[in-house]
Amino acid sequence: MEFRKHQSAGYLVNHMARLFARGLAARIKPMGLSIGTFPALLELWETDGLTQKQLTERLDIEQATMANTLARMERxxxxxxxxxxxxxxxxxxxxxxxxxxxHAPAIAAATAENHAALRALSTDEQRQFITLMQKIIASNTDTTTKDQ
Amino acid sequence: MEFRKHQSAGYLVNHMARLFARGLAARIKPMGLSIGTFPALLELWETDGLTQKQLTERLDIEQATMANTLARMERxxxxxxxxxxxxxxxxxxxxxxxxxxxHAPAIAAATAENHAALRALSTDEQRQFITLMQKIIASNTDTTTKDQ
DNA sequence: ATACCTTGTATAGCCTGCTATGCAATAATA
DNA sequence: TATTATTGCATAGCAGGCTATACAAGGTAT
Structure with a gap:
């Protein structure tokens, strides 16, 4: 049972996600935003007037989660x-x-956080990292019924 | 404002973390475990009798979060x-x-989930991915006051 | 037209993360 | 020794994720 957490993808992914979340939360808090709204805002900034259903599909979020997030955003x-x-x-x-x-300040904050969080990686490594994540997400996402 | 979510490390990390969490949750649910307990269990399986404080430091989790997790674990x-x-x-x-x-079945479940989630990557890519995450976490973690 | 099915949202209840705060036990200091 | 500071944990309250369930609006079918 030699299981080392620092070698476990799942453990590292969870830890990394918390670090990113903390960082972005701190950056957007001054403008009255919280991280849960960010994905929805990204979609709406691009195409306003989307349906709740469309948002859930594009963001791979459960319908109930989106309903609650939208309720907070409306509030x-x-x-x-x-x-x-x-x-x-x-x-x-x-x-x-x-x-x-x-829109503009929030995007700036997210960009700054991405930059800061990846500062330990070279430009090449950053590209590799993004590509690897895209592969992982694609292979773990059910695309058969999404976004038709 | 050309911000593409599929190119944003933060966005991808969040999505990936949710996918890993869903996968592991499904695998350990049959044994009555939930994902939040997993990190604490990993530490305790290795060294039983740790303090709550020690757990929070080793897992980079806020004290209040750990207190609540331990309460559920006790329950x-x-x-x-x-x-x-x-x-x-x-x-x-x-x-x-x-x-x-x-211990044994939970480790088996986590190992299986890691394997399944990374199935789209070659062995080399999996190693790269782990290494990149370790670098990112190390550069975003305050090690000055941890685990003394 | 009535009955039934499907679709889109809302709600309840839980887990896991966070900050802010309270409190008891110990340590340090005047 | 009495007061004050620190340390370790608990609790309140919220955000954001999930499943299960309810329900109203819109289709379908007899």
Whole structure:
């Protein structure tokens, strides 16, 4: 049973994710943002008016998690939710002005955190790292029913 | 503002961590374990009777998080907590028989999950990936006051 | 038209992470 | 020795992840 945590991918991935989360949280807290909203904001900055369903699919997040995240975002004045006139089940998620104005500083913060977190790696190593993660994610994600 | 999530280390790390967590959770659920207990169990399987303080330092987890995790572990019959006779503030964490017997199957589950999650990578790439993560974690961890 | 199925959200309840705070035991100092 | 500081743990409260479940809106089928 020679299991060494520092050689275990799962252990390292978890630890690394907590370190990234702490770092980004500290950077975006001053602008009133928390990390859970970030992925949703990224999607909405690119295409406003997405459905909750579309967000869950694009972000690989469970529907219930997204519903709760959107509730907090609405509470914090980042989004508004409007029922779709054509299909009363759907809710269109729209950014508020506040959220639109946070685009540039939030992206800057995320970029800075990525840079800082990877500072121990050379440019080549950083590229390798990204590529390896993309492979891992692709092979562990069910793409058969996503984002059609 | 050309920010692409699939090129962002932070985004990928978060997604990857959720995938690993889902995978391990599914594998250890049948034995009545959840992922939050795993790091603590790893330490205790190696050296039983550690203090809560020692656990938080070795796992880079906040004290409050560890206190809650240990409370769940005690509730679930994985550990017992005994006050230290020499220093009444400290609590020695000891594994129950149940936890000791879970060692082998739990390690097997974690090993299997690591293997499955990395199946898209060659042996060389897996080594590179581990090494890169170790570098990132080391450069983002404050080692000045840890584990003295 | 009625009954049934599917789809999109919401809610309840839990785990795992965090910060902030309280408190008891010990250590240090005036 | 009495006071103060430090140390170790617990608790409150929240964010963000999950599963299970409820429910209303929209389709389908008889």
């Amino acid at each position: 914090d004045g980042l989004i508004t939710r409007k029922r779709d006139s054509a299909d009363g089940r759907k809710q269109r998620i729209c950014l508020t002005n506040r959220a639109r104005h946070l | 679930d019959g994985l550990i017992t907590r005994k006050r230290d006779s020499a220093d009444g503030r400290k609590q020695r964490i000891c594994l129950t028989n149940r936890a000791r017997h879970l």
